[in-house]
Amino acid sequence: MIPEIRIKRILFATDFLESSRLALDYAVAFAEHFGATIVMLHVVELTPAAMGAEALIAGPSVTRRVAQQRLHALAAGVRRLGIEVEVHVESGLPSDVILEAVELFSADLLVLGVHGIHRGIGHLVIGSNTEKILLSASCPTLTVGAHVLSGVGAPMHLDEIIYFSDFTPEAAAAAPYAVFFGKEFHAPIDVCQLLPVIAKSNPRLQSELADEYCKRMKDVLGEEESDWCLPTFQLERGMEIDQILDRAQSQNAGLIVLGVRTESQLGRHLHTSFAYHLLARATFPVLSVRNQDAPSFRSDE
Numbered sequence: 205m206i207p208e209i210r211i212k213r214i215l216f217a218t219d220f221l222e223s224s225r226l227a228l229d230y231a232v233a234f235a236e237h238f239g240a241t242i243v244m245l246h247v248v249e250l251t252p253a254a255m256g257a258e259a260l261i262a263g264p265s266v267t268r269r270v271a272q273q274r275l276h277a278l279a280a281g282v283r284r285l286g287i288e289v290e291v292h293v294e295s296g297l298p299s300d301v302i303l304e305a306v307e308l309f310s311a312d313l314l315v316l317g318v319h320g321i322h323r324g325i326g327h328l329v330i331g332s333n334t335e336k337i338l339l340s341a342s343c344p345t346l347t348v349g350a351h352v353l354s355g356v357g358a359p360m361h362l363d364e365i366i367y368f369s370d371f372t373p374e375a376a377a378a379a380p381y382a383v384f385f386g387k388e389f390h391a392p393i394d395v396c397q398l399l400p401v402i403a404k405s406n407p408r409l410q411s412e413l414a415d416e417y418c419k420r421m422k423d424v425l426g427e428e429e430s431d432w433c434l435p436t437f438q439l440e441r442g443m444e445i446d447q448i449l450d451r452a453q454s455q456n457a458g459l460i461v462l463g464v465r466t467e468s469q470l471g472r473h474l475h476t477s478f479a480y481h482l483l484a485r486a487t488f489p490v491l492s493v494r495n496q497d498a499p500s501f502r503s504d505e
Contacts, residue, residue, distance in 0.1 A: 209384045211238040215343075217302045217309035218396035220274055223317030227348040230489055231315040232282055233360040234346075237388070241288040243309045247298040260495040263499045268293055282474050285358075299336040306343055311425035314345045318483055338464055344381060344493045349483050351453075362391040362458030366451060368482070369463065370398040371438070376420040379432065383425065383457060385491075395432070396451055399442045414439050452486040464492040 210499035216231040235242050248271050263443040264272065269452040271293045272398035290309075294301045306314055318334055338345055386393045403409040414435035423431045431437045443451070452460060461480070483490055 209380065211312045211410075212240050213242050213243060214313045214315060215243045215245060215302075215305055215309055216304060216315045217247070217298075217305070218275070218278070218296075218317070219246070221317065223348060224348060225317070225353055226354055227315050227317035227346075228278065228282075229356045230346060230348055232285065232287060233356045233358055234313065234315075235282075236285065237356050239361050240312070241321060242282060242289065243290045243292065243311065244275055244279055244282075245292050245294065245302065245305050246271050247294045249298070274373050276335060279362070295407070296388075299334075299340075302337055303340055303342075309344050314341050314343055316345060317348050318349045320346045334423055338492050339496065344491055346489050346491050347483060347491050349486050351485060351487050352489055353487050353504070360389065362389040364454075364457045365389075365391050365393045366454070366457050366460045366488075367393055367395050367462070368398065368448060368460065369417075369438075370436050370450075371398065371417040373417075373420050373462070374494075375463035376424055378461050378491070379421060380424050381491060382461040382491050385461070389458075391458060394451070394457075395438070395441045396443050396448050397438055397441045398448055399447065411435060411438060449482065449485055452482055452488075454487070455468045457488050460486055460488055462488045462490065462492060464494055 211234065213233050214231050216228060218228065219266060229240055250269055272291075274293050275293055279291045282289050288368070292305070292309075302316075304315070305311070314337070316337065318336065323504065334347070338347070364388050366381055367379065370377070374462070382393050385391070399410065400413065403413055417438060418433045418435050451457075462482070
């Protein structure tokens with residue numbers, strides 16, 4: 205079975221902060237591995253005065269010109285590595301512009317640096333722009349958080365891939381990507397299941413959830429990963445939230461993969477859920493896959 209996954213165009217959105225610098229390292233490493241083009245995007249939020257100046261002179265404002273210079277400088281460094289790069293500076297609300305760019309440039313992967321994670325009233329906050337992007341992007345999103353270890357070499361090497369799930373169809377949608385990256389980088393995959401609270405003391409419900417989940421796994425994986433389609437295999441990998449968060453800080457991982465959608469425990473209202481805590485504590489990038497992103501698997505025959 206061969207996954208219908210292609211990574212030929214990587215959209216890298218940057219705000220020029222430190223987290224974006226680390227995110228660029230990962231975008232470059234993935235682009236080099238897959239022979240992909242990097243589309244660099246910076247979004248400027250122009251003041252009314254700057255917008256007025258652009259309209260008056262029918263040209264870019266100082267703010268836009270400075271951003272263009274900085275972005276072209278980043279692109280020049282990446283091009284010296286032999287990677288094809290496109291550069292775009294747009295104005296507007298960052299989340300809206302980035303989501304539009306995913307469609308406009310047919311991105312196969314969106315790479316973001318996540319910064320400013322802090323505790324708000326009763327929950328973690330990483331910003332409404334990031335939340336909207338993670339819940340709405342039509343392609344998988346690789347987020348590089350504040351605690352991600354610096355430095356990723358080329359050729360890229362992943363010691364291990366951690367696949368987080370919660371027995372939902374939304375989480376199952378990310379499984380093909382975990383398998384795909386595991387094979388691309390010859391990395392073992394550690395499956396970690398977050399058992400729904402309602403099922404913790406109900407073995408019958410656990411079995412029902414595992415059965416339905418494994419039916420979905422067969423749909424997205426076929427018979428490629430037969431163990432992953434066995435309820436016993438999945439149930440044996442159940443963990444508590446604290447165990448999963450500790451696992452996310454493991455020093456021997458390289459990539460975390462999870463499915464995100466509002467119905468999923470891992471993605472429901474990100475600002476109040478486990479997913480935000482994961483982004484806040486993970487020491488490796490997190491690949492978020494929405495349910496609609498589940499790739500099909502086809503046979504060679």
